[in-house]
Amino acid sequence: MINRPQSLLVFATLAGGLFIAFLASASSEETQTAIFLPSPLTDQDFLYDGAPEQSLVELGRNLFFDPILSGNRNISCGTCHDPAFGSGDGLALGIGEGGSGAGPQRVTVGPVTGRVPRNAQPLWNIGARSYVSLFHDGRVEALNPADPTGTIRNPAGTDLLNDLSGPLAAQAFFPVTSPIEMAGQYGENLIADAAHHEDRRQIWENLAQRVAGVAEYLEMIRAAFPEITGAEDVDYSHIAEALAAFQTTAFRSDESPFDAVLRSRNLSLISPDAQAGLRLFYGAAGCANCHSGPLLTDHRFHAIAVPQIGPGKGHGGDMTYLRKTGLPGRTEDEGRYRVTGDPADLFAFRTPSLRNVFLTGPWGHNGVFASLEDMVRHHIDPKESFADFDPMDVSLPNLDHVQRLVSRGSALEFGPLEDTRRDAFDLRDGWVMSSPALRDRIVAANSLSPIVLKDEEIGQLVAFLGSLTDPSAVNRSEMIPSDLPSGLHPQPHVQMHAIRH
Numbered sequence: 467m468i469n470r471p472q473s474l475l476v477f478a479t480l481a482g483g484l485f486i487a488f489l490a491s492a493s494s495e496e497t498q499t500a501i502f503l504p505s506p507l508t509d510q511d512f513l514y515d516g517a518p519e520q521s522l523v524e525l526g527r528n529l530f531f532d533p534i535l536s537g538n539r540n541i542s543c544g545t546c547h548d549p550a551f552g553s554g555d556g557l558a559l560g561i562g563e564g565g566s567g568a569g570p571q572r573v574t575v576g577p578v579t580g581r582v583p584r585n586a587q588p589l590w591n592i593g594a595r596s597y598v599s600l601f602h603d604g605r606v607e608a609l610n611p612a613d614p615t616g617t618i619r620n621p622a623g624t625d626l627l628n629d630l631s632g633p634l635a636a637q638a639f640f641p642v643t644s645p646i647e648m649a650g651q652y653g654e655n656l657i658a659d660a661a662h663h664e665d666r667r668q669i670w671e672n673l674a675q676r677v678a679g680v681a682e683y684l685e686m687i688r689a690a691f692p693e694i695t696g697a698e699d700v701d702y703s704h705i706a707e708a709l710a711a712f713q714t715t716a717f718r719s720d721e722s723p724f725d726a727v728l729r730s731r732n733l734s735l736i737s738p739d740a741q742a743g744l745r746l747f748y749g750a751a752g753c754a755n756c757h758s759g760p761l762l763t764d765h766r767f768h769a770i771a772v773p774q775i776g777p778g779k780g781h782g783g784d785m786t787y788l789r790k791t792g793l794p795g796r797t798e799d800e801g802r803y804r805v806t807g808d809p810a811d812l813f814a815f816r817t818p819s820l821r822n823v824f825l826t827g828p829w830g831h832n833g834v835f836a837s838l839e840d841m842v843r844h845h846i847d848p849k850e851s852f853a854d855f856d857p858m859d860v861s862l863p864n865l866d867h868v869q870r871l872v873s874r875g876s877a878l879e880f881g882p883l884e885d886t887r888r889d890a891f892d893l894r895d896g897w898v899m900s901s902p903a904l905r906d907r908i909v910a911a912n913s914l915s916p917i918v919l920k921d922e923e924i925g926q927l928v929a930f931l932g933s934l935t936d937p938s939a940v941n942r943s944e945m946i947p948s949d950l951p952s953g954l955h956p957q958p959h960v961q962m963h964a965i966r967h
């Protein structure tokens with residue numbers, strides 16, 4: 467269980483200077499509370515000390531928005547990490563391959579096999595060195611945090627190419643291997659076929675050659691990596707390093723009112739409500755026990771009983787959905803446990819950074835909370851919030867045409883899901899919450915103890931979260947290239963009306 471400290475009224479800087487500020491109490495019964503604010507972010511907190519080579523960044527910028535990295539050339543990294551939607555997609559569970567459109571407007575156009583099982587993570591400050599693990603479950607992770615270039619635990623094991631700069635570059639190997647996100651379905655293209663056979667080396671090799679086969683890209687790669695002489699020298703690690711360098715600069719965001727407070731140590735730069743919320747966050751409400759440091763995350767994993775919706779990761783132990791419907795699917799998402807095998811990690815997810823959290827909804831690892839206030843209230847009493855949760859409140863995009871892999875003689879091919887099985891298919895989204903046994907397991911794993919907060923105090927916490935919004939993060943569509951070396955249309959398309967000048 468988490469301690470919620472209450473002690474002195476101290477305002478500390480990590481630079482060693484320590485001074486005491488007497489903060490006005492939010493309410494008369496509230497006594498003096500110690501507030502240790504983190505030190506502000508600096509260039510040195512980021513990869514490349516915040517300034518990677520421009521040629522590398524420019525290569526990464528084009529690749530990030532170029533559908534060339536997807537099997538069917540129809541989706542880019544930027545489709546799900548859209549600079550106009552908080553670097554996510556604004557959906558609880560997004561639509562990958564087979565969709566069209568940007569942000570919450572995205573719809574399915576072709577047949578899909580299912581949903582992306584987790585909420586697209588925002589990428590704010592993802593180039594900070596403190597990110598030693600990536601994904602909601604940290605499955606791409608530098609095993610020795612002091613040596614990010616050392617062994618990286620990852621889902622491809624030793625297939626992952628060597629000599630990467632760290633986990634952020636390693637992460638960029640994976641979206642392209644997922645049939646549902648970027649590769650496409652078996653039979654549609656060579657990359658999808660390799661994905662079906664889990665031949666990741668083949669996927670990366672194909673993509674590297676695809677990119678290096680575009681003369682303008684090869685030129686850019688040679689500018690960024692002088693040791694490369696011809697297309698045959700290019701491998702996916704060059705693509706991954708460029709994507710990492712780009713993300714480091716593109717999504718850096720440390721110009722919020724909260725940053726101004728960290729730099730000046732002057733609380734009056736945020737509203738009185740936000741100040742009261744800050745005191746709760748770092749004091750009685752205990753938020754900073756997990757949302758700590760300048761990124762407001764401890765980079766650790768905690769089970770806090772967030773309700774589960776959607777298809778799950780397919781690797782839980784529960785077979786009831788399969789038995790009931792005959793359709794494949796193990797619907798619970800066991801989170802960090804699937805990475806470590808440690809029962810203490812069951813249903814635990816990485817503490818998210820709260821930077822720009824006003825822009826990154828819906829919230830939770832699967833976007834179950836459409837309201838930020840509900841997400842905060844969930845923390846006040848996780849078990850009660852879990853019990854009160856109604857899956858009908860979550861809106862998931864329609865999947866208009868569902869297909870599934872069937873065997874015809876000795877061949878495997880896709881066919882439309884039979885109408886008679888559609889209801890059974892849709893049951894999957896709400897299966898966990900309709901299963902008393904699965905509900906009990908999630909609640910039993912919860913490690914966050916309840917606290918008592920008044921409605922007014924919850925409002926103050928939300929006001930504090932608002933002070934974490936960097937105005938420049940509201941819409942960064944300017945970073946989307948207007949055209950690409952591949953000649954494909956950048957994804958997402960820049961929506962001119964959405965850009966604020």
Ligand code: HEC
Nearest residue numbers: 542543546562584585586587600601602603638641647709
């Ligand atoms: C179909 C949507 C989709 C596409 C396309 C996509 N992502 Fe993601 N991204 C996600 C989702 C969902 C997660 C969380 C997955 C999980 O935890 O299992 C994620 C997680 C990440 C993370 C980890 C963030 C963190 O806080 O740990 C990074 C970095 C990232 N994506 C970068 C990329 C890059 C680079 C590309 C292109 C090569 C890409 N993504 C393509 C949906 C997408």
Ligand code: HEC
Nearest residue numbers: 751752753755756768772815816817818829830831845914
């Ligand atoms: C025990 C550690 C812990 C404590 C204490 C904690 N949180 Fe969290 N918080 C988490 C984890 C873990 C998640 C993600 C859970 C998930 O998605 O399954 C989360 C998610 C969130 C989110 C959603 C962010 C997003 O991008 O989806 C918000 C907002 C949030 N917490 C705010 C708070 C506030 C405010 C407090 C204090 C009242 C608090 N947290 C206390 C661990 C904690």
